[in-house]
Amino acid sequence: MNEMSYDVVIVGAGIAGSSAAYFLRNRGFKVLLLDIKSFERVGDKPCGDAIGRHHIDELGVPPPAGSELSGLVKGIDIYSPLEDIRYRVLGDGFEINRVAYTQKFITEAVKGGVEFMERARALKLIIRDNSVVGVIIADGEGTKKVRSKVVIDATGVARVLARQCPREWPVSEELDPKDTNIAYREVRKLKEPVDEPEILRIYVSNKVAPGGYWWFFPYSLTDGFINVGLGVQGGVGNPHPKLQLYKYVLSRSTFKDSVLIEAGGAPVPTRRPLPSLVWNGIAVIGDAAYTVNPIHGGGKGSAMLSAYCVAEAVASALSEGDCSARKLWRANTCYMLRYGAKQAALDIFRIFLQHLSDDDLEYGMRKKIIKEEDLNVVSLQGDLELSVVDKAMRLLAGLGRPSLLLRLRAVSKYMDVIKKHYLKFPEDPVHWRSWKARSDQIMGEFKAKVIKS
Ligand SMILES: Cc1cc2nc3c(=O)[nH]c(=O)nc-3n(C[C@H](O)[C@H](O)[C@H](O)COP(=O)(O)OP(=O)(O)OC[C@H]3O[C@@H](n4cnc5c(N)ncnc54)[C@H](O)[C@@H]3O)c2cc1C
Structure with missing residues (x-):
């Protein structure tokens, strides 16, 4: 089997993995970022595409611009089950082009010395003496052994590597299906432009979206383009969100003669964070570390924050030549104090x-x-x-x-x-x-x- 060797291997190039690579660029470490997907498709995960500006400001990362930006957000309206009561919560944010925005982080990371490998699948963690020392991957040429001082699991809710860790490691804590939201969304082009396109709409109703909500997010920069979706609590026998969306939402006159542009869904982990983001030789970020906001299901901003905390801890552990849980631990204090407690x-x-x-x-x-x-x-x-x-x-x-x-x-x-x-x-x-x-x-x-x- 071919062998390669790195300081850090980041598995998964969604927003978590690509931003971790961005935060680790230009530091002189040998970093590999890999994903099953091609560069053209990274970040292409079904999403409402909304992100609060405060995440971007807090991390000092470049805000979405040009083709990365699909809309500006000025606030959110939350509707009661009968839709007769409306709360308006003001706050700035963006509707992003999630693929272009993810690619931007990868491009900047590559400019800063990170290696990106597309169409490569991580198969198995290599664990020696109670510590992760690498990962077996498969690409077009066959399987390879990749040695690494730290492996970062950024594989989303699949948690491909964290779930292979021994049960006594805190990063292995499994996700209870009741702590998930099963979400489905469609991007559609409406016949009519949307009123107040910079306001996102959330509708709370157990009849329509049991244990979750349905949403209507306009892309304000493209007339009539909207993201409409619905999430239900998982693990309790709720109906499929697509059925609910078609039955209660897309049957409304607003959507008459609208054109379907894109469709898809995925589970979202909506619980408190993993009890530790790190252990010996391994770190876990983004959905794989349960960093999504439990109430509204937004996970992009907190995925980037977990990536930042882990990148800082990894950089300091590498400079000390010791990537044990003890040396990586500051990732937890960074994340838990800034966000996990909330x-x-x-x-x-x-x-x-x-x-x-x-x-x-x-x-x-x-x-x-x-x-x-x-x-x-x-x-x-x-x-x-x-x-x-x-x-x-x-x-x-x-x-x-x-x-x-x-x-x-x-x-x-x-x-x-x-x-x-x-x-x-x-x-x-x-x-x-x-x-x-x-x-x-x-x-x-x-x-x-x-x-x-
Ligand atoms: C319908 C829906 C709507 C949502 N709406 C919003 C929203 O409006 N705003 C918001 O902030 N969040 C939203 N979220 C949540 C948000 O999409 C996620 O929290 C966020 O994308 C997680 O990013 P990630 O990088 O952790 O994981 P992912 O985006 O899932 O990335 C994981 C990556 O790992 C790769 N991978 C997996 N296994 C392997 C392997 N074995 N080897 C190599 N690569 C692998 C995948 O190909 C993928 O690229 C929504 C989620 C859903 C499902």
């Missing part, structure tokens, strides 16, 4: 929302139990402040549904508890097990007391 809090909120009826959701939105401005705080910081809940409880005490309000109060408490726990993420892997045991305890207690009560 995601864990949102995971609690997500589970709560998935157990509400349409009637509860309609009621909550009509009474503005959580207001538009508070929604922004929940989404950006993962805080559902007790003061907000207390205010709502006092206001609504006489209006009925005390159990809903009490549950909301408990949810807010557990969001706070789990967020604080993640903010105390251990600085050394030796404390990892006890930290993880406490995380599981908080989640178990929340489910037993709030969800099953």
